[in-house]
Amino acid sequence: MAPAPTRQITPDLSIVVPLYNEEANVEPLYQRLKAVVDAMGISYQFVFVNDGSRDRTLPMVQGLSHRDPHVGYIDLSRNFGHQIAVTAGLDNCTGAAVVIIDADLQDPPELIPQLYDKLLAGYDVVYAKRLSRPGENAAKLMTAKLFYRTLAAITHIEIPVDTGDFRIISRKVVEALKLMPEQNKFLRGQIAWIGFRQTYVEYDRAQRAGGETGYTYGKMLRLAIDGITAFSDFPLKLASLSGFVVSGIAFLVMLYTLYSRFVTHDYQPGWASLMISILFLGGVQLIAIGIIGEYIGRLSANVRQRPLYLIADTNMQPEATQRGSQEATPPEIGPR
């Protein structure tokens, strides 16, 4: 029997943790988080979101929820990805402030009091900025660095460089996030876009405590493309710009060809140059079409208005404002 949900009261702090195949980290994470928040002397709630793990993560989290009434869990119906798992946690948590933290202990729970203090000092977003990232391979570091710099260069809003999703946000920001319906989530960007008073705390990133990264290069690439397309029109502009440049060059070459053919009569029946220009133009056109396709794909995803995620099981009370599975049911009509 699951314990009766007791999570309608507003705790001072909710801690949202997305978990994907984290059986090795659940227990140490819980212990360290608990030690930290107990010492802070505030009321709190944990929201563990199981993102379709294939290992023992779910039963372990459920076990914790039986031991400790502070533990809420949400079991998504399949793997929806990190950003959506966090969103599910944010939608269902009730804290006055919310910490988002990874399950693998790369984000030190011991930083939470510092984040919380800054929040109390009047900020709405305090993100943790990593000074170093040991234990991650050079390729990941390089791609991450390149991505953050590119994003900063081509977007108008200031998305902080070298931060993950480890941060604390106020209830105001959580409610604002709920108003942003986009399907291709890039929380860091969305939170930057929201504004209010934002600041950061610096820390050294630890190595993954156990298990393996759930972020494959495929998932990272998706996140990068989501981040860029959600916050920048630059790729679209680049497509049309390169279209103009290439057309301009093609026009000059055409003049030269006509000149050689009719004035100097100095020409070779060269199919090679013909092939090259056709291939080149074809390539540019394909790039442009591909970029447009990326945006149109996102448009259609948003037009479809599918729920972002489905909850298979939870011990938390569904929120009235939740955008998950519950939204499909019509609102209750009762006596006024």
Ligand code: UDP
């Ligand atoms: N995660 C998730 N769904 C996924 C992949 C990852 O919920 O599809 C969680 C994972 O359990 C961890 C966090 O997101 O808590 C960050 O993932 P990971 O540590 O694998 O990413 P990295 O630190 O390597 O970028």
Ligand code: MG
């Ligand atoms: Mg990690």
